[in-house]
Amino acid sequence: MSTVLAAAGVGAGEAWTFWILGPLAILAALGMVVARNAVHSALWLVLVMLCLGVFYVVQAGPFIGLAQIIVYTGAIMMLFLFVLMLVGRDASDSLIEVLRGQRLAAVALGLGFAGLVGAAFFRALDSRDAIGLAQANAEGNVQGIAASLFTRYVFAFEVTSALLIAAAIGAMILAHVERHKDQKFTQPDLMRARFAPGNYPGPKPGPGVYATSTSVATPGLLPDGRLSDRTISPILPKRELTEAESTPKATEGR
Amino acid sequence: MRFLTQDPTLADFGHDPWWLILLKIVVAFIFGMSMILLGVWFERRVVARMAVRPGLNQVGPFGLLQTLADGIKGILKEDLLPRTADKVVFFFAPTVPAIFALTALSVIPFGPMVSIFGVQTPLQVTDVPVAVLVVLACSAMGIYGIVLGGWASGSTYPLLGGLRSSAQMISYEVAMGLSIVAVFMTAGTMSTSGIVAAQAGGSEASWSIFGWHPTVPSWYAILLIPSFLIFVVSAFGETNRAPFDLPEAETELVAGYMTEYSSIKFLLYLLSEYVAMVVMSSIIATMFLGGWRAPWPITAFWSGANSGWWPLLWFLAKVVLLLFIFVWVRATLPRLRYDQFMKLGWKVLLPVNLIWILLLGGLRVMQDEQFSGRNRWLIIGGAVVAVLLVALLWPARKAEPKTTLEEQMSARPSGSFPLPPLDLQVPPSPRAKRVVAERRPANVTASGAGSGQVADADTDADEKEV
Amino acid sequence: MGGYLGSYATLGLLLAVGVLFFLVAMTANRLLRTNRPSAAKSTTYECGLDPVGGDWAQAQIRYYVYAYLYVLFAVEAVFLFPWAVIFDDPGFGMTAVVEMGIFVGVLALGLLYAWRKRVLQWT
Numbered sequence: 001m002s003t004v005l006a007a008a009g010v011g012a013g014e015a016w017t018f019w020i021l022g023p024l025a026i027l028a029a030l031g032m033v034v035a036r037n038a039v040h041s042a043l044w045l046v047l048v049m050l051c052l053g054v055f056y057v058v059q060a061g062p063f064i065g066l067a068q069i070i071v072y073t074g075a076i077m078m079l080f081l082f083v084l085m086l087v088g089r090d091a092s093d094s095l096i097e098v099l100r101g102q103r104l105a106a107v108a109l110g111l112g113f114a115g116l117v118g119a120a121f122f123r124a125l126d127s128r129d130a131i132g133l134a135q136a137n138a139e140g141n142v143q144g145i146a147a148s149l150f151t152r153y154v155f156a157f158e159v160t161s162a163l164l165i166a167a168a169i170g171a172m173i174l175a176h177v178e179r180h181k182d183q184k185f186t187q188p189d190l191m192r193a194r195f196a197p198g199n200y201p202g203p204k205p206g207p208g209v210y211a212t213s214t215s216v217a218t219p220g221l222l223p224d225g226r227l228s229d230r231t232i233s234p235i236l237p238k239r240e241l242t243e244a245e246s247t248p249k250a251t252e253g254r
Numbered sequence: 255m256r257f258l259t260q261d262p263t264l265a266d267f268g269h270d271p272w273w274l275i276l277l278k279i280v281v282a283f284i285f286g287m288s289m290i291l292l293g294v295w296f297e298r299r300v301v302a303r304m305a306v307r308p309g310l311n312q313v314g315p316f317g318l319l320q321t322l323a324d325g326i327k328g329i330l331k332e333d334l335l336p337r338t339a340d341k342v343v344f345f346f347a348p349t350v351p352a353i354f355a356l357t358a359l360s361v362i363p364f365g366p367m368v369s370i371f372g373v374q375t376p377l378q379v380t381d382v383p384v385a386v387l388v389v390l391a392c393s394a395m396g397i398y399g400i401v402l403g404g405w406a407s408g409s410t411y412p413l414l415g416g417l418r419s420s421a422q423m424i425s426y427e428v429a430m431g432l433s434i435v436a437v438f439m440t441a442g443t444m445s446t447s448g449i450v451a452a453q454a455g456g457s458e459a460s461w462s463i464f465g466w467h468p469t470v471p472s473w474y475a476i477l478l479i480p481s482f483l484i485f486v487v488s489a490f491g492e493t494n495r496a497p498f499d500l501p502e503a504e505t506e507l508v509a510g511y512m513t514e515y516s517s518i519k520f521l522l523y524l525l526s527e528y529v530a531m532v533v534m535s536s537i538i539a540t541m542f543l544g545g546w547r548a549p550w551p552i553t554a555f556w557s558g559a560n561s562g563w564w565p566l567l568w569f570l571a572k573v574v575l576l577l578f579i580f581v582w583v584r585a586t587l588p589r590l591r592y593d594q595f596m597k598l599g600w601k602v603l604l605p606v607n608l609i610w611i612l613l614l615g616g617l618r619v620m621q622d623e624q625f626s627g628r629n630r631w632l633i634i635g636g637a638v639v640a641v642l643l644v645a646l647l648w649p650a651r652k653a654e655p656k657t658t659l660e661e662q663m664s665a666r667p668s669g670s671f672p673l674p675p676l677d678l679q680v681p682p683s684p685r686a687k688r689v690v691a692e693r694r695p696a697n698v699t700a701s702g703a704g705s706g707q708v709a710d711a712d713t714d715a716d717e718k719e720v
Numbered sequence: 721m722g723g724y725l726g727s728y729a730t731l732g733l734l735l736a737v738g739v740l741f742f743l744v745a746m747t748a749n750r751l752l753r754t755n756r757p758s759a760a761k762s763t764t765y766e767c768g769l770d771p772v773g774g775d776w777a778q779a780q781i782r783y784y785v786y787a788y789l790y791v792l793f794a795v796e797a798v799f800l801f802p803w804a805v806i807f808d809d810p811g812f813g814m815t816a817v818v819e820m821g822i823f824v825g826v827l828a829l830g831l832l833y834a835w836r837k838r839v840l841q842w843t
Contacts, residue, residue, distance in 0.1 A: 004801060037340070039340075046398070063383075066390075069391040070390055071791070071794050071795055073391075074794065075394070075791040076577075077542075078401070078787055084782075085417065086784055089436075108773070142801070143802075146802035150806070150816050158819070158822055158823060160799075161796075161822075162826060165826055165829060169787060169830060171784070171788040172785055175781045178838060188666070189668070204774075270726075271838065275733065279733055280737075283737060291745075329745075329749050329752060330752055331753060331754075332754045332761075338764055349742040354791060355744060357735045379727075387801065425786065432793070438805055439807065443805065508765060517753055518753075521740070575807045592842055593841070599833075600834075604831065608828055611824070612824060615817040616814075616817055619816075621815050624799075685823055
């Protein structure tokens with residue numbers, strides 16, 4: 001196919017794309033680290049992954065580029081978003097370190113990773129010409145990937161499925177509580193619990209019912225005229241009335 | 255796959271002069287926008303006719319300009335920003351689904367090679383070897399607009415609606431992605447123009463019925479009918495259309511993720527639903543209904559139907575037909591419950607899809623590897639027998655032991671609700687009969703013996719008078 | 721513009737035109753619309769009651785499981801796509817089908833597990 005021939009050298013289009021999207025990707029990555037809100041962080045990461053997808057496409061790997069967008073931006077970032085919403089927006093970062101010595105490990109691993117990336121950069125910038133791209137894409141990009149995936153790397157491919165399923169089952173075990181059938185309450189169970197001593201079987205009066213005010217803080221009156229504490233929401237703070245407030249104003253009954 | 259002269263191949267793309275690229279983009283954009291305006295009009299008009307109402311008929315001829323008027327009104331409305339909203343995300347979330355849905359239009363083939371101002375070019379904005387994946391990626395990105403819009407509103411109903419909607423869309427995205435696999439398997443390519451070319455013209459079958467070689471239909475809607483059905487169902491789920499319009503179930507969620515939106519942002523969400531519908535219709539037409547090719551009876555007597563600008567007409571006709579089906583389904587079916595919906599997606603569409611793909615793969619390979627007729631039928635027969643055996647020997651769910659009504663009643667725990675006596679027969683009141691007979695004998699004989707209730711109601715009223 | 725990048729550049733261009741169009745539409749809206757903000761207008765919708773606080777409810781955990789299943793099958797689909805294109809080319813044939821059968825079978829076990837554990841039952 002002729003589609004890959006133009007990608008052999010660094011063309012003007014490729015250079016333009018790189019110089020526009022490269023800084024954008026770095027800015028987005030910084031934004032991900034700096035953003036205070038976790039969802040904003042995730043959105044910056046989505047932008048980084050979109051840029052990466054475009055880079056793959058520009059480097060004559062259209063299939064891997066779109067797979068990046070479908071799987072990472074589409075599926076995995078959606079998973080991230082769901083997890084963030086699960087935690088809730090107001091969850092603040094805990095400053096207590098749970099893992100002992102994680103800073104040290106992080107520094108060591110970071111240095112190691114920087115070394116790896118640096119070495120790769122060094123080799124890449126050492127004026128080496130990439131070869132083999134045209135041969136690899138000779139029959140089309142997708143066909144080339146498939147040919148090596150299902151012949152040379154077939155074992156890795158099958159192991160991927162095991163990895164995926166292990167992770168999925170782990171997630172299900174963590175996130176799903178299985179209810180047995182006998183844990184369901186039948187109607188007699190519910191009714192017995194409702195009429196059990198200590199529980200009030202009838203509907204409770206709403207706050208302010210039969211009271212002198214419609215405020216939610218005013219307790220409802222019971223039939224015998226007493227105040228019912230159960231009609232007030234438990235989150236409302238209680239305060240004692242002052243003498244002046246509690247004395248009758250003598251406005252009723254005239 | 256055989257390529258005809260007017261069939262564009264992948265090599266034909268990417269050579270257009272810049273003005274032609276711009277022209278195509280602008281035309282594709284205008285197509286998308288005008289399809290929205292017409293689509294809303296079409297839907298409201300058709301739904302009205304199905305409900306025996308006149309529908310839009312006030313603004314412009316046949317009410318055609320109603321959508322435009324609504325759009326202008328929407329733009330002039332005040333834009334409200336909730337105090338609790340996340341301002342940046344709230345601002346850009348509505349544009350995301352619309353933009354990505356419009357981008358997906360670029361890989362839709364509208365026609366064969368045509369000549370535009372002397373330049374031979376395919377009637378398609380662009381095509382790439384992974385064009386169908388572009389569509390999938392666009393629909394995956396469109397989900398963000400909905401989940402983020404719901405989240406950014408800072409309100410309960412939008413959040414729940416957005417979550418529901420995104421869970422729904424990812425569930426059906428899975429079914430949709432897998433149903434395309436069968437198309438790739440048959441066409442051997444992922445480019446949209448290649449898929450249309452692969453559906454060109456029926457080939458004569460290698461087998462015969464009494465010496466007659468029937469022409470095998472070439473549309474994948476017929477060849478790959480399970481994939482077609484799954485794709486259509488998941489297209490409904492993916493576009494949040496009835497009967498899968500759960501995210502905007504008014505009875506449960508007000509307006510779903512759009513609750514807090516107003517003015518142009520609300521319009522953008524509305525618009526993206528219609529763009530998505532148009533894109534999905536175009537994709538179904540391209541992948542399963544032969545794309546821009548004329549349907550069979552036309553090609554039989556008119557050989558020029560598939561060249562020049564005519565294919566644009568066939569393509570639009572197919573899209574409009576599919577849009578009509580979208581509207582028809584909306585007017586017919588009630589909304590599903592969320593659990594039914596998820597059950598359909600994960601327990602029906604997905605497993606059927608997986609089995610169908612592997613079955614198709616096995617069949618095709620057997621066809622290729624030239625198994626002799628007897629061996630092939632042996633293998634197919636063996637597979638069918640194996641499936642039947644599994645189905646027969648599958649441990650059936652333990653049958654509930656048959657209990658009589660008396661046993662069930664005595665098994666109820668103490669404290670259960672009191673039951674009315676089961677043999678309760680209310681004897682007819684002799685007095686009522688007498689009253690009816692005395693006052694309105696003609697009525698009783700006219701309505702017959704079966705309508706005792708009506709007669710009783712009458713007597714009640716009469717008794718009050720007495 | 722080259723043949724390879726040209727096709728993708730057109731895609732990008734359409735995306736850019738889309739972004740531009742909606743930016744223009746939003747700006748026009750900003751210039752044209754009325755703007756009289758008030759405290760009542762900026763409250764969130766709560767069926768006629770006054771909302772209490774900003775409501776950023778937490779999502780239910782089952783969405784997470786569904787998102788995970790989505791990841792599982794998105795990856796499977798991405799592996800199925802190249803397979804679908806080449807599986808009946810010379811040199812692949814039944815081997816490729818069996819390889820994919822094993823892969824799909826293993827992942828189908830995940831679905832089966834979820835099914836048996838009633839994860840897929842939306843209560």
